Amino acid sequence: MSSKRKLIMPTQAEDAAINAGIAADPDTYELSQAEFKQLKRVGRPRSESPKVALTVRYDADIIEAFKSGGEGWQTRMNHALRDWLRTHRA
Template sequence: MAKMKDADIDFSDMPELGDAFFEQAELHVPPKQAVTMRLDADVLEWFRQQGKGYQTRINRLLRAYMLTQQRRHP
């Protein structure tokens, strides 16, 4: 599906969200907590080389791993 053109994807069973949905939508962002953790120096350096937002990227990867594990072991 990732290789398909948007025009070739059938969205008929998924109606577009209108203004009413977004007027009532609420954003829920989990609170952040400062932690101290030890990472391998080369791993940390690699993330830092990716530029600003490297800590957010690390958090996203950890969250993806957590969600995968939760699905495997509910």
């Protein structure tokens, strides 16, 4: 999805002021290349079976029925399709 927001880069003076603030902060420092390479990735581990992003159209009443159950409606929809595949040929 494309954002219509414009990225505003700092001027050289603003960038210098930002870097001076970072340098003056005793609680932070810039990592060396060696330290940067030692960083480990954080966050959710990669899935063995990742989901596929796609665009699909459903009737509004179908989507509303799943959404009315609250959070996790896409997961419930995925489970419903999987259940259907158990008894039907795709």
